[in-house]
Amino acid sequence: MHKSKQIIVIVLVVALMGVLLAQPIKGLIKQDKAEQAEQQATNNAxxxxxxxxxxxxxxxxxxDASLVKQIADIExxxxxSTGTDRLTLLKKLAGHWDDVAKxxxxxxxxxxxxxLDPTYENWLKAGDAFTAAYENLQDTVVAPALTQHAQKxxxxxxxxxxxxLDAKTGLGTAIVNGGGAxxxxxAVLMEVVKEDPKNLKANMNLGMFSMRSRQFDKAVDRFKTVLEIKPSAEAWFYLATSYENIGLKAEAIKSFQESKKIAADPSLxxxxxxxxxxxxx
Structure with a gap:
């Protein structure tokens, strides 16, 4: 993982902890000025x-001004535009937004x-992008709208x-984050892990939702499964916090240190x- 993306991930991890546990943790790792400006502009709009x-x-x-002009010209x-011409323009536009991770x-x-082109792949890409968007903007009032678009x-x-299973995992996650049911x-996520016990995304989200409902023992099991599949700073961080909340201090310390080792980020x-x-x- 590149350093810039790594830092963003860690910011999101700490921000998510604030949402999951209703604690003011987000401010512990500061967003850079560009992230703060985007967050404020989103709230203003x-x-x-x-x-x-x-x-x-x-x-x-x-x-960059030149990129803004390219995007504006397409818009x-x-x-x-109609038909094939419109589809071509939209794909160019999507490429620009993908390049700058928006x-x-x-x-x-x-x-x-x-x-325009209702394929499984196109709808899945839309869902995945909306998911990344509502996770990035979770504490803004536009997040519910983005979550609804992800569900659709x-x-x-x-x-x-x-x-x-990718679409089912995304749908289950969006339904939970939507707050309605x-x-x-x-239940949708449980169907996924029943069919694929080592499904990374489903286990990660089930672990996070277990934390949200303060079922930390269940969260521990989920994050341990995640770490067997693919170790990451986020998973170690969540596991550490789950251990901390059930009083297993030694395990929490070890897991926090593993998170620090992988992330190698000064703020974290x-x-x-x-x-x-x-x-x-």
Missing amino acids: SNAEVNLASVSIVAKQGL QALPG PAPLGFSYEEIAN AYQKALDLNSKS PMQGI SQFIDRKVDELSK
């Missing part, structure tokens, strides 16, 4: 309709692509490929050092 145009305005902030050409406009771009996209993908979403290291110091007393 929250009263407007959430669509490709509105999220594009936010996503363009801080981008200006879209209203008068999942909200990427999701809407793929949603438009899938409406994954359901469309499942309609085209009912055996897709969390147990329905959990400082946070973990404080946690280890607290747990060692």
